[in-house]
Amino acid sequence: MVFNEKIVNPTELRHWEGKIELYWVYTSGSAGDEFFKALKKGKFIAAKCKECGKVYFPPRIYCEYDFSETEYVNISGEGTVRAFTVARLDKDEKPLEKPEIYAIIDLDGTDGCIVHLLNAKPEDVYVGMRVKPVLKAKNKREGRITDILYYKPS
């Protein structure tokens, strides 16, 4: 026996709607700040582990695996598509007006990658495609990842 009685009439059952009424301000952090300030100038940087030589993108101040410090290195920001998907649903699982192509892009000169949008026709995209970033106009850049509008075939 779990319960002695239960409500039978469904109109007597209640629910209560609510929202988490907060917003958040995320600082980019030490490495992030360095990257976005460079991006504002149109430059790309990655972080190289001083110990094992692994080059991280997104850059970070530590090597994830040996916990030693890193140093910043310049990269071109261009890369190669490793995988992609054509997303057709929005956050509420309703159809998107225009499908978005997301791609994992291995960046040149790094062991890392970026996940970003591709501006191309879905049927033209292929694994191994060379792509380059398209940035916002210099005066519109805010120091965020969205300063990169999208990647496009190069």
Added chain:
Amino acid sequence: MRVAVVGVGYSGFNANTPDLHWKEIMFEAAVRAYEDAGINPRRDVDSFITCAEDIWEGFAIFDEFVPDQLGAVLKPTCTICGDFLYGLATAYMHITSGLAEVAVVEAHSKASDILTFGEVIKFAMDPIWLRQIGNAHPYYFAALEMAQYINECCITEEQIASVVVKNKNNARLNPSAPYGGKVGIEDVLNSPMVFDPMRKIEIAPRADGAVVFVLANEEIAKKLTDSPVWLKGVGWWSETSNFDTMSFNAMYAAKAAKMAYKMAGITNAAKEVDFAEVDDRFAFKEIQHIEALGLSKRFETATLMVEGYFDRNGELPINVSGGNLGVGNLLEATGGQKALEVVLQLRGEAGKRQLSKAEVGVAQAWRYIPTASGAVAVFGV
């Protein structure tokens, strides 16, 4: 010291539960588990563990709302932010470190309470590098992984479809599976492509439910029951939290399985494991996880899937319960439903879907988008 499962209970699993508060589904599952074990939680249990995440529930400190409905008031009670199988690992450690003789693990899903599911998953993504990009549902992240994986392993659409077909049909024999159905390969291939190469039907829909396990050390287990199910091994592992260092090949499951198998003394999983319940919240994940658990070789799994090797009457049945594709995405209770099915099979209490040979079973769960973490538990009689 050996650790046994001496009682299991569950509530659900349903697509929606408009009549019960999440506390009430936890209570239902707990009462059934204590009844099954023949214990009184107010007197006999030394430690209570709940597996939950704040934002799945819509709370800031969910731990507050845990004790009452488990019978845990003023007793050692805690929350593990992880899947149910992480909770099992914690209970295992509580018992082997002598902190507890009897420990209770609970996990639940009240997914139907969440109105903005896509937004909630997106909230788990790195705010600086990933969350801001695009407007699509975060399912895209799993689709990227799928795209890379099927490309690497040359897996075809039909092979992925056969996972859906198997699980949806298995679920038809499971009275607690809300998403079972007579589905054929054609039906899957006709399902709309929503995140190419992923189809809508390959994404597990959400479900509500709660699972409670009672675990005990060897001495107490033998007093409580003549035929305990042993928790032979448990493992959990995290790859990384960053998309750039993730393997996209379920390394987390492989490493967790290695840890669990070592504890259980299993050297050749493909031979020694009789059946398994693996995470299939996206259809391709099942193939990935079968490989990671060492139940078949890389590049061969998809072929074996089509050949019926993993069917209910196949060599190595996988997801006899219907898996997540049949039962639903149970959030942190996903591993709970899997462990529950394994225990029921080992006890011979699985009803119409009972397997003829069930002596060693494995349950595996992943922590969902956007993580690369997961846990594995090995049970045996």
Added chain:
Amino acid sequence: MAVGKKDISCPPEAIGTPIKDEDLKKGKVTYYEDYPDLRYAWTAGQAISRFLNELKKGRLIATKCNECGRIMFPPRIFCELCFKPIDDWVYVKDTGVVQTFSISYIDPDARPLPEPIIVAVIAVDGASPKMGIMHVLGEVKPEDVYIGMKVKAVWKDEEEREGAITDIKYWKPVG
């Protein structure tokens, strides 16, 4: 291999980059501001559905456990101490006694309130001792509130009630 020396002082150094709100506003550091839409519809369930429906009728309902004999308020569908389902539903009075109180000058976001509000834990008459709920007090000056004060619920008009805890506007002193 012993590295520890008794004379080292821990923590050896304080690392971290403190920043001020102005640094964000002036753009000295980069940041991202996010307003996610995290919405829920919590199922009220057996006990609370009934409680809310009774509030709409201007009544307070509690539950009873025959094993420990407690009349529990706010109601729940199980007794958490005996770990069994409840045995009965009973109405309790809309009067009670202040167990403890506070005078709050701030709102949930720590902004100052125009007028301080008085919040209290009120043990409701008819339930077991100390079975209280949190609510606000009204029609009383902050300096006149005391622990042990008898209070009574002031309800919204019937047509305004929606089956919510706020159907009670506040509790006012009696006697």
Added chain:
Amino acid sequence: MEVEKIKGLKFAKKQDVAIVGAGMTTWKRRLNETGKELSYIAVKQALEEAGLTIDDIEMVVMGSAPDTFDGLHMKGEYLLDGSGGSDRPYMRVFVGGGTGVFAPIAGYWHVASGLADVCLVVCEEKMSSCHPHPQSGFKGIWDPILERPLTPNLIWIFALEMRRYMHVHNIKHEDIALVSVKNKRNALDHPCAQVAEKITVEDVLNSEPMALPVRRLDVSPPSDGAAALIMVAPHIARQLTDEPVWVDGVGWALDTTMWTNRDLYFPRYVAEAAKMAYKMAHITDPKKQIDVAEPYDPFDYKELHHMEGLGLARKGEAPILTKEGVTARDGDLPTCPSGGLLGVGNPIAATMGVKACELYWQLAYRAGKRQVAKEVTTGVCQAWGDLMQVGTVMVMSNKR
């Protein structure tokens, strides 16, 4: 079933647990570093003190309080790489504010069960991300149907509890304010402190009212910060140091969700947790056997409340001990010699840095200027959290 008969078996652990290193970041209102970077800084320091590298770490425990602060769902997963959790078993434990001592308790069971010989415990909190105010993050701690519609502020529960405590024992606010004065002064010696200062009782009583009886200086500030602790098996400890600090006992307990149904004057959840920890540590008379204490002090009355829960003072007696100077750094029972949350800061879970880490440093005689005057062998640290519900207690000793 008769479990009682064989209860004697309990605490038959596989191996003892020692602490060999700790570290923490500075604690400030807002730090530029991300949560991952803060965790990394704390871990790096702990590894250095222990003389270990990240490769020596077998498992990682993360302690972090509600996700609403950092603003990340599954924030344990997000913090993973900076905490050294990459390519390792990694688990996040959570009991709200009590996590600061609960995370090391989890580290204890990882090692005591024999699953890990070296376990890293990391606690992190970045409260400044949460807007409009870090306190807003607590909006979600209330029951969504019964309490949230009343638009409560977190401070309410403390004010209600403090009022009840003052009423039952007839305690004056001046006596309670002494705790704030003591801890903020102690914090002057802590390099990471956020609000260390010399203040007087009058300053506290005249500070801005928040939710009376609670005033601004009765409260600890919101902070960003992280802390780390390394727990190891005896055979590892012996290789690293001649004088490790041992974990003698752990305990935790969670009280009912229905906080309005309890008498708030006594923290029975702390008392239950202490009972478990003391039993394990063979402590029968805490007043005599405990040399130094780090009870949780997010509010000044809370230190007193918790001393009573820990059995370090009789009910209602803690304010008298404080007045007599017993709890000062050179007193008979130094309490919060670190400066506590009131002085160093309150990055919720990361308060491990002034609770478990500080107790370790005191017992290892590494607390520098904060080292208490008397000789110490055994100490207790404690944290508390949720809706005035959870007590977590750990007893440590530098003698085996």
